[in-house]
Amino acid sequence: MNALEVKNLIVKIGEQEIIRNISFVLPEGTITALIGPNGAGKSVLLKTILGLFPYYGEIKIFGENHLKMLNFVGYVPQNYTLDPILPLTVFEFLKFSNRDKNKINAALKETDIYELKNRNLVQLSGGQLQRVLFARAILNEPKILLLDEPVSETDIVGKKEFYEIIKYLNQEKKVTILITSHEITIIHTFAQRVLCLNRSLVCVGSITELFKEEILKQLYQRDIFVYPFNRPNTNTNE
Numbered sequence: 001m002n003a004l005e006v007k008n009l010i011v012k013i014g015e016q017e018i019i020r021n022i023s024f025v026l027p028e029g030t031i032t033a034l035i036g037p038n039g040a041g042k043s044v045l046l047k048t049i050l051g052l053f054p055y056y057g058e059i060k061i062f063g064e065n066h067l068k069m070l071n072f073v074g075y076v077p078q079n080y081t082l083d084p085i086l087p088l089t090v091f092e093f094l095k096f097s098n099r100d101k102n103k104i105n106a107a108l109k110e111t112d113i114y115e116l117k118n119r120n121l122v123q124l125s126g127g128q129l130q131r132v133l134f135a136r137a138i139l140n141e142p143k144i145l146l147l148d149e150p151v152s153e154t155d156i157v158g159k160k161e162f163y164e165i166i167k168y169l170n171q172e173k174k175v176t177i178l179i180t181s182h183e184i185t186i187i188h189t190f191a192q193r194v195l196c197l198n199r200s201l202v203c204v205g206s207i208t209e210l211f212k213e214e215i216l217k218q219l220y221q222r223d224i225f226v227y228p229f230n231r232p233n234t235n236t237n238e
Contacts, residue, residue, distance in 0.1 A: 001062065003028040003144050003176035004049070009057035011041070011048050018044045021057075022201040026144075026178060026193070028062075031170050033191040033207065034180040037220050040198045042180040043078055046146045050075060061144065074137035078148040078180075080129065084122050090132050091117045098139040107135040111165060127154035134162075138169065145169065147179040159183070163190055184216070 004026040011019040019041045026032050034042050048055050051067050061069035090113070094104045108114040113131045116124065124132065130150055137145060147166070151159045167190050169175040178195075181187050187194075187207075194210050196202035196219045203210045203219070 001028045002026060002060075003030075003062060004066075004178070005058070005060040005063075006049075007058040007060075009045075009048070009055055009059065011044055011053055011055045013044075013053070018199065019048070019055075019197075020200040022197070024195055024201065024204045026176055028143075028176055029170070029174045030193055031166065031177045031179065031191045032193040032195055033187040034178055034195045034197060035182075035184060035187070035219070036197040036202075042197055043148050045197065046075070046148050046178070046180065049073070049146060071140070072143040073146060074140070074142035074144070075146045076130070076133045076137045076148060076150045078152065080133055082121055082129075086121075088121050089118050090121060090124075093121055093132065094136055094139060097136050103139055104135075107139045110138065110168075111135040112161060127151075127158045130154060131162075134165070138175075141173075143174075143176060145175055145177045145179075147177065149180055149182070151181075151183070159186065166190065 002025040006025070007023045009019055009022050010017065034045070036042055044053060047053055049059060049066060050073065051070060059066040061072060090108070091104060094107065098104060105114065105117075108117055111131045111134050113128065113135060116128060116132070121129065121132070130152075134147075134150060137147075151162050154162060163186065166177060166179070170177055179187070179191070191207050193205065194207040195204045196210070196215065198219055203215055
């Protein structure tokens with residue numbers, strides 16, 4: 001079954017066409033990397049799926065109109081602005097999304113930040129805050145995760161740990177994941193599919209077939225060198 005179906009999607013902001021008539025599906029239980037240059041429409045696509053932008057076309061989640069199915073979706077934004085005078089701890093912040101203490105504690109442990117539960121949000125580093133937002137995204141046990149550059153504020157060690165969590169959620173809990181990233185040297189090690197977006201759809205399909213220099217050059221409009229790699233065993237569900 002397809003977790004997400006997008007058909008003939010057009011998104012305009014004012015008179016500017018941000019997304020130009022794209023169609024694709026995300027098979028249930030897969031990890032798909034959404035890649036493309038800055039301004040390609042990646043964040044707009046995720047927000048449109050969440051119902052934050054008007055559009056032309058069709059979006060379905062598990063065969064139903066996406067607006068009826070958003071309780072199955074978790075989301076980590078690229079940027080999140082905190083009110084510096086709001087004295088909220090991590091635990092208090094997560095209670096706004098789910099008041100079940102056991103679920104909050106479980107999410108903190110799954111994202112490896114349980115020790116931060118009583119820390120004030122404004123005391124966190126950028127990488128720690130992204131982990132908190134990730135914990136919030138999985139609190140209600142979503143079937144789909146939309147992750148918008150979730151490791152942009154994280155160091156190398158933190159990125160590796162973050163991707164391990166993503167693989168765990170996908171393989172053990174069968175969560176379908178769509179992740180935007182500029183880390184093209186990393187995403188091929190854990191994603192099964194790739195969606196190449198630059199306003200219009202450049203490619204979509206198996207990452208082993210499409211992660212090639214000629215396709216990336218077409219996408220980014222410049223030369224991209226792809227290091228040879230051997231992919232670890234992953235659950236493709238295909």
